[in-house]
Amino acid sequence: MNDSLMQGAWPDAAPTPAHHTDEAALFLLQHADQQIHARGCRASLPTGALASLAERVQAFFAQQRGGPGLLVGAVPFEPRADDALYQPERVLPGLHMAPLHAPGLRGALTAEPTAQAYAAAVATAVEAMRAPSATLRKVVLARSLVAHTEQPLAPDTLLARLGADPSVATYAVPLPVEPGQAPAWLVGATPELLLRKRGAQVLSHPLAGSARRRSDPAEDQRVAQALLASRKDHDEHRHVVEAIVDGLAPWCRRVEAQAQPVLHATATMWHLGTRIHATLKDASTPAATLLAELHPTPAVCGTPRQAALQRIRELEPVPRGFYAGAVGWLDAQGDGDWYVAIRCARLQGTQLRLFAGAGIVADSQPQAEAAETGAKFTALLNALGVHDPAALIEPQP
Secondary structure (H helix, E strand, C coil), X not given: CCCCCCCCCCCCCCCCCCCCCCCCCCEEEEECCEEEEEEEEEEECCCCCHHHHHHHHHHHHHHCCCXXXXXXXXXXXXXXXXXXXXXXXXXXXXXXXXXXXXXXXXXXXXEECXXXXXXXXXXXXXXXXXXXXXXXXXXXXXXXXXXXXXXXXXHHHHHHHHCCCCCCEEEEEEECXXXXXXXXXXXXXXXXXXXXXXXXXXXXXXXXXXXXXXXXHXXXXXXXXXXXXXXXXXXXXXXXXXHHHHHHHHHEEEEEECCCCEEEECCCEEEEECCEEEEECCCXXXXXXXXXXXXXXXXXXXXXXXXXXHHHXXXXXXXXXXXXXXXXXXXXXXXXXXXXXXXXXEEECCEEXXXXXXXXXXXXXXXXXXXXXXXXXXXXXXXXXXXXXXXXXXXXX
């Protein structure tokens, strides 16, 4: 697999006939020197749950007639919900996006739930985990902010501003909408690589345990070192690493994880991160199979997985959809890249819904977790020109 991720990496299987190109089907995934910029939708992968993804992908490429040997798109947070992948019309050279002015917001930001209600949900989860008979060890709880812009917002506008941070992967993924509705995208800047497969080699770089960065360098370093020394954050991080190692182990003859997490910095957050390298027993094992094995990790769900999923369904008032799912690509050779869909917003017309979550364990403090989710909104709010979100959040009756 050629890592250039440019035109020619996925040659047409046959001359491509002329098709109507839907320019709403913009897919972009960019990190460091790797980028996929795809336009148009040639054919959609039949939808289904994550457990059937590898089978559906294999059938698709077996029947492919022309076009790039590539599927792009997203899987939702819920493993049993329908995914959204498609074959693009064409894969283009890198998309250059000049920095743009921040879009004008209209009205207040609406928190769903409020920070107070979110803290109450955290308290409920903590109480459940502290019970003597508890089996749940970690659950990730999310909340959202709804914003409206003066004019319909194209994903390019946000991408251009989010891409200023070289430590993240920026992405725009078209989402399914009802007939007659405006196009929708998931747009964001994620620091977390779930899975990269090239032949027999697999890489994962999970992040869990976070702290907001500070403008003062000395205070910023103090926060970073406190995170590195935090037992609570190390426990949270360990759950994620163990789940990924255990998920890869049956498929691999070697799985190596760093002995201790290290600090990973974005423009707005510090994280604990661990790089995991693995070698497959069989290089033909497709990335789709590994994706189904790993997603959702404790970094966005919790552990044990089923208990955490059930608690999320009970405590979160807004369905996640594709937030905390995964965005990426699969090719006909079985390779692929998949990033965790965090630090993102669902964009449709003049409405954006921003999402953020925090990992809750038995030692969590509800107000601190609410503050952490607030910090994780920062990158997208800054891209929207909002630097004091508290002043714009709509008061609740």
